[in-house]
Amino acid sequence: MNFNLTEEHIMIRDAARDFAQTELLPGVIERDDKQHFPDSLVKKMADLGFMGIMVDPKYGGSGMDTISYVLIMEELSKIDASASVIVSVNNSLVCYGLETYGTEEQKEKYLTKLASGEFVGAFCLSEPEAGSDATSQKTTAIDKGDHYIINGTKNWITSGGRADVYIVIAQTDRDKGSHGINAFIVEKGTTGFHIGPKEDKLGIRGSDTHTLQFNDVKVPKKNRIGVNGSGFRFAMKTLSGGRIGIAAQALGIASGAFELARKYSKERKAFGTEICNHQAIAFKLADMATDIEAARHLVMKAAWDKDQGNNYDYSSAMAKLYASKVAMEHTVEAVQIHGGNGFVKEYHVERLMRDAKITQIYEGTSEIQKIVISRSLLRD
Numbered sequence: 001m002n003f004n005l006t007e008e009h010i011m012i013r014d015a016a017r018d019f020a021q022t023e024l025l026p027g028v029i030e031r032d033d034k035q036h037f038p039d040s041l042v043k044k045m046a047d048l049g050f051m052g053i054m055v056d057p058k059y060g061g062s063g064m065d066t067i068s069y070v071l072i073m074e075e076l077s078k079i080d081a082s083a084s085v086i087v088s089v090n091n092s093l094v095c096y097g098l099e100t101y102g103t104e105e106q107k108e109k110y111l112t113k114l115a116s117g118e119f120v121g122a123f124c125l126s127e128p129e130a131g132s133d134a135t136s137q138k139t140t141a142i143d144k145g146d147h148y149i150i151n152g153t154k155n156w157i158t159s160g161g162r163a164d165v166y167i168v169i170a171q172t173d174r175d176k177g178s179h180g181i182n183a184f185i186v187e188k189g190t191t192g193f194h195i196g197p198k199e200d201k202l203g204i205r206g207s208d209t210h211t212l213q214f215n216d217v218k219v220p221k222k223n224r225i226g227v228n229g230s231g232f233r234f235a236m237k238t239l240s241g242g243r244i245g246i247a248a249q250a251l252g253i254a255s256g257a258f259e260l261a262r263k264y265s266k267e268r269k270a271f272g273t274e275i276c277n278h279q280a281i282a283f284k285l286a287d288m289a290t291d292i293e294a295a296r297h298l299v300m301k302a303a304w305d306k307d308q309g310n311n312y313d314y315s316s317a318m319a320k321l322y323a324s325k326v327a328m329e330h331t332v333e334a335v336q337i338h339g340g341n342g343f344v345k346e347y348h349v350e351r352l353m354r355d356a357k358i359t360q361i362y363e364g365t366s367e368i369q370k371i372v373i374s375r376s377l378l379r380d
Contacts, residue, residue, distance in 0.1 A: 005071075012068045016075035019048060024080040029345050031082065031206040035198065037162050038083055038206055046117020050076075050087050055095050059107055061115040066303035070248035074299075077252025078259065081355040082206030084252065088245035089158045090114060094121030094167055097183070097238045101226045110165050110185060122163035123242075124154040124186075124212060125235055131156075131365070134169055134235040135178050139214065141170035148172070148184065148224070150217040156362070160210030161195050164188050167225070168214070169235050181231035185223040192217040203354035240313045242363045244306060247299045247319035250327035250359035254295065257327075257334035257352045258288045264338055264347070281337060288330045295323040314376040321369035324359035331356040 005013070023044055031038055045051055053069045055061020062068075069091060076084035098111045113119040130136035139152025150170055157166075166186045173180030186193060196211035226234055262285055265276035275281045298319040305312040331353035335342035342349050360366050 005067075009067055009071060012064065013071040013075060015048065016050070016072040017078075019044070020075050020079040024076065024083055028080045028206075029348070029351070031080070032351055033205075033345070035200070035205045035208070037208050038080075038086075039162075041083055042086060042120065043117060045076075045083070045087060051090050051117040051120075052095055052115025053087075053091050055091075055099055055111065055115040059099065059115050060112040061095070061099075066244065066306045067300065070244060070251075070299055070303045073245055073248035074252035074255060074296075077249040078256030080206065081249055081253055081352075081358075082204045084249050085158055085204055085207050086120065088242070088249060089123055090121050092242040092245040093123035093238050094165065096241050097123075097167055097225065097234060098185075100237075101183075101230070101234055103222070105222065106185060106225065114165060119164040120159050120162055122157050122159045122166045123238070124157050124166050124168040125239075126156045127153060128155055131368075134181060134232050137169060137171040137181060139168070139170040140174075141168075141172050141182055141184060141219070143172060146221050148182075148219045148221065150184065150186070150214045150219055152214050153211060154214075155211040156199070157210055157212055158207055158362075160212055161198060161208045166193075166212070169231055172228070172231075176229065178232040179229045181235070182228065183225040183231040183234045184219050185225065186214075186217065186219055190217055190219070201358075203351070203356070203358050239363060240316050241306065243316040243320040243369070244299070244302045244312070246359055246363045247295075247302065247316065247323040250320070250323035250356065251292065251295050251299050253352050253356045253359065254288075254292050254323070254327040254330050257331040257349050257356075258285070258292055260347070260349050260352075261285065261288070261334040261337040264341070268339075275337070284333050284337060288333055291326045291330060295319070295326045298322050313372060317364075317369040317372035317376075320359075320363060321366055321373065324356075324366065327356040327359050328353075 049062035052061035053064050057063040073084055095114050114121050141148040141150045168184045168186050172182050192215040194213040199209040265281050266274055268275045302312055302315040302319040305315045334349040335353050341347045
């Protein structure tokens with residue numbers, strides 16, 4: 001097996017790393033503190049092709065592979081997970097869903113603008129009583145002939161206030177169970193579509209998260225994605241790709257915290273020497289580096305599976321499960337290595353620790369990943 005990155009992959013990674021250091025790092029503490037959506041930075045990421053990384057160039061995308069995507073996600077997430085989650089949702093959930101299942105008309109109208117960064121997309125699945133369980137949708141889309149009427153509530157929607165295009169999962173025929181679900185494209189400003197207040201979150205505070213209300217929202221039938229009743233499959237396959245993006249985000253958060261902790265341990269002195277020379281700290285760093293490298297291999301394997309056309313449900317769930325665990329555990333360790341300095345904002349690790357927690361929650365909790373993995377293990 002060849003574990004070496006290609007020259008193109010190295011160039012992509014280095015470009016993302018340079019952007020993160022020069023553009024994302026300045027102001028990241030203030031954006032987190034004030035919950036500022038990074039509008040100008042999203043535009044710059046779009047100019048670099050980050051908002052449509054894997055989209056075919058004929059639709060305005062960069063045409064890169066999934067390996068490139070996770071390399072970009074890791075570098076952005078080392079510095080600003082709020083910026084990286086905007087990239088993740090736009091790519092993994094919105095652009096992927098439209099390019100894979102959308103009509104040519106939908107691609108020309110929406111995908112081109114999403115991939116170029118002119119539009120920002122949001123994916124609307126979660127509800128107050130249904131997280132990633134698409135079969136428990138309470139939001140309904142009633143067929144009225146040439147259009148649907150959507151009613152319901154979606155919550156925890158990333159880019160919910162900033163997005164221009166929303167992919168909404170709704171129940172059309174409850175009696176058909178998973179075969180009665182559809183996915184729809186809803187434009188911002190549609191009559192009856194209301195955006196609730198921004199959530200005041202623990203982490204990823206620079207990305208805006210909102211509850212959305214749909215009150216008799218009229219959606220043309222041409223805005224349904226895929227054939228009637230295909231919404232469940234659409235949601236599940238899209239979420240599998242989304243897990244790769246979030247696994248890469250978790251990897252980046254963990255890697256960023258490790259780099260800060262290693263640097264600090266070589267500068268901070270205690271008992272007459274740099275603290276990295278104390279075995280208690282050196283062993284922590286060794287454990288962190290080992291776990292992060294293991295997470296990186298799982299993330300790359302899931303990305304490789306997707307690029308090869310393999311079924312990546314299993315590998316993406318494993319990558320997301322393990323990488324998010326590593327992110328949470330080792331951002332805590334990074335704070336510990338920094339001691340009291342780790343508890344204040346200027347050293348960055350406390351923010352990374354707060355950001356890490358969400359990687360265990362969105363795109364399905366750790367328990368949901370274990371369900372996906374165990375079902376794959378026990379299928380035969």
